[in-house]
Amino acid sequence: MRWNQVNYRRENISVWTCLLVMVISCNRSPERFGIGRPATQHEIDAVNISIAPDGKGLPPGTGHVAEGRALFIAKCAPCHGPTGTEVPQYRLVATPDDTTHTRAIGNYWPYATTLYDYIRRAMPFNAPGSLSNEEVYHLTAFLLYSNQLIDSNRVISARTLPGIVMPARKWYVNDDRRGGNEVR
Amino acid sequence: MKEDQIKRRTLLRAAAVTALGSLVPGLSARRMPEAAPEDPTKVPGTPVGKVGTRSPFEQPQKKASDISARSPLQDFYGIITPSDLHFERSHNGVPRIDPNRYELLIHGMVERPMVFTLKDLKRFPALSRIAFIECSGNFRSGKTNMTPQEICGLTSQSEWTGVMLSTLFREVGVSPKATWFLAEGSDAAVMTRSIPVRKGWEDAMIAYAQNGEAIRPEQGYPARLFLPGWEGNTNVKWIRRIELSDQPFMTREETSKYTETIKGGKIRQFSFDMDARSIITYPSYPQTVEKGWIEIRGLAWSGRGKISKVEVSTDAGKHWQAATLQEPVLDKAHTAFRYGWHWNGDTTEIMSRAVDDTGYTQPTLKQLTNARGTDMGGYHLNPVTAWVIQRDGTVLFKPEKFR
DSSP, rough: OHHHHHHHHHHHHHHHHHHHHHHHHHHHHOOOOOEEEEEHHHHHHHHOOOOOTTTTTOOOOEEEEEHHHHHHHHHHHHHTTTTSOSSSOOOOOOTOOOOOOOOOHHHSSSSSSSHHHHHHHHHEEEEEEEHHHHHHHHHHHHHHHHHHHHHHTTEEETTTTTGOOGGGGEEEEEEOOOOSSSOO | HHHHHHHHHHHHHHHHHHHHHHHHHTTTHHOOOOOOOOOOSSOOOOOOOOOOOOOOOOOEEEEEEEEEEEEEEGOSSSSOOGGGOEEEHHHOOOOOOOOOEEEEEEEBBSSSOEEEEEEHHHHHEEEEEEEEOOOOOOOOOSSSOHHHHHOOOEEEEEEEEEEHHHHHHHHHHTTTTEEEEEEEOOOOTEEEEEEEHHHHHHOEEEEEETTEEOOGGGGGGOOOETTTTOGGGGGGHHHHHHHHEESSSOGGGGGGSSOOGGGGGGGEEEOOBBOOEEEEESSSSTTTOOOOEEEEEEEEEEETSSSEEEEEESSSTTSSSEEEEEEEOOTTSSSEEEEEEOOOSSSSSEEEEEEETOOBBBBOOHHHHHHHHOOOSSSSSSOOOOOOOOOSBBBEEEOOOOO
């Protein structure tokens, strides 16, 4: 204290310089570090397979129920059964009014776009990513039809898919738990 | 006779180990005698090795099903889960990823879409944090012969090290209009979850290390998303892509799965926070106890903050007493608790309940069904777990019917 007062004038400058140097050199945290490289549009397009519920990201193409049925029998039935109802834990088909606790696309899924997105990224389980965009449209059409969500002649495309009404959507609510002395 | 045989075999093995060990370094360390020598001071021990081993007398194991493997909670003495015993849940296996080819792409509603290699990620300021990760589908019941591992072994705790996601958000210039981001893994399920951007600014991390070493493949090698306190599935492993958006993507894992039915036929979505929970891991099935002093031990945790209190009942929930919390009591972390109890030998039920610093008290299964209805889904169930201590000292889980 005293030392500081006595030498105040002279030390003043160097103390502050010291502090300034410390601040700068000890824990500098710039807004940006300049690490990483810019991504090219080509690079982004190569991996960007996500699809939003409004249809953003859906590729060109059309899907038909009949083609979807044939594909389903060939590529999906081994695990999901020929009609998508035969394997309880991997059941895909349930009519919208099915209340027997069976959860499947027709009575539980809130968005039709999810079906396209999920089949394309993850199915068939033993060969994920092997389907063409067109095949995914066909399978989507077939599964929507099997779940009684569309007619057999409905064509599925980037334009029509987001508009398919999913009856379960009205049941969805956001998480309302918030901590504190209550159970929700 | 039998003892003699063992001794001879041990001696032979010891001789072989000594001879081989000097010729082939590393080999000897892996060969452990299946029986301990009668007097370990009379036989040279195993030479030093390159990788440590667990005592052959300790065999803690994960319990694996087709889709997940549970941590042996009853075998843990502290709050850190040994990395090889961390629970596992993946949706189409554990991918093998070359760290030299690994890249994380961040794009969408950002000023500068960017690619970060693993080396890049490690150049950013690092941060370590001890916290748990728990699968939201972490409650099994139904029979009395169930262990803590079987009831709720889908929770584990590590020290995670990585770069804060907020640092990367600044690097790419996340648009103030972005409200959600998609996290995508590079496994065969190409796992995807939509996460509120708020969490990304708050405390999300891209973790590349676990308990001081590179993250294990089962936990997301070479890098994963780590969202302290949030349901396991959102902590996307093997992360390859983050896409900033102004809406959630409604992926299959946030609609068809990881949502829960509640009262009135409603389906609750985006239930991110893991509510407070605890379990007594000693005494538990299939351990046995003797009359007299017993130190009841267990773990408590909350995804919303710190554990502020754990209460224990030794009379089937009639009276509750505060347990001692073992320091450190960390935010969103497994916390060890202990309670000294004198058992008089009569049949009774013991149980614990956690209270976190938001004032939330771990509910009973009955309170959960009252709140969510008898048709409630299987996610986010954190009920008080009771153990029945029988007169003969055996301990049984007390399953409750709820569906």
